[in-house]
Amino acid sequence: MNWLLILFIGIGGWQLGEAGWIHAKAALAQALLAKAWEQSLAGETQAKPWPWADTWPVARLRMPERGVDVIVLEGVSGRTLAFGPGHMQGSVLPGERGNSVIAGHRDTHFAFLRDVVVNDRFALETAGGDAAWYQVENVTVRDSRRVRLRLDHEQALLTLVTCWPFDAVEPGGPLRHIVTARRLGAPVTAFEGPRDVDYVHSGA
Numbered sequence: 001m002n003w004l005l006i007l008f009i010g011i012g013g014w015q016l017g018e019a020g021w022i023h024a025k026a027a028l029a030q031a032l033l034a035k036a037w038e039q040s041l042a043g044e045t046q047a048k049p050w051p052w053a054d055t056w057p058v059a060r061l062r063m064p065e066r067g068v069d070v071i072v073l074e075g076v077s078g079r080t081l082a083f084g085p086g087h088m089q090g091s092v093l094p095g096e097r098g099n100s101v102i103a104g105h106r107d108t109h110f111a112f113l114r115d116v117v118v119n120d121r122f123a124l125e126t127a128g129g130d131a132a133w134y135q136v137e138n139v140t141v142r143d144s145r146r147v148r149l150r151l152d153h154e155q156a157l158l159t160l161v162t163c164w165p166f167d168a169v170e171p172g173g174p175l176r177h178i179v180t181a182r183r184l185g186a187p188v189t190a191f192e193g194p195r196d197v198d199y200v201h202s203g204a
Contacts, residue, residue, distance in 0.1 A: 059102075101151075
């Protein structure tokens, strides 16, 4: 029986180590991205956080009362989402008129969405230096196989998407936790792009 106890302890330690590595990688990436973000604010286009990166910072999302301060990357590939939340290509850039969609993992950068409610506020800064508050108008769960996100809108919207449920053992199910917020203030630029888009299927 002793060998069974050792085996279970070993498996438990390995799983804890894996979870710790995911969180450590996410935190380290945000530190490296901070430098690229400063370069973006200084006017550099598509400032890569490391030489081989295929993504770059497009926005900074903050929710001070919940301790949230993350750099948003371009794209929603699994490779990108491992390092931070990602802007979904095909939706407008954060801050523009229309619906800007940002996805993130439910167990790292977007874990805080579990506690977000209607009327909560986010601060969003774009790479162009524009900053504004967004107020949450809707929090819902939708099946990504049946519903599409509408992208064209007269106002500047921000839609944050992650997998649901938050405590799921296996990632990548069809359900998405969706938080939609409206910019408090005038929209910036006109919408150009597709009228709707599939939900993120990256196992966020």
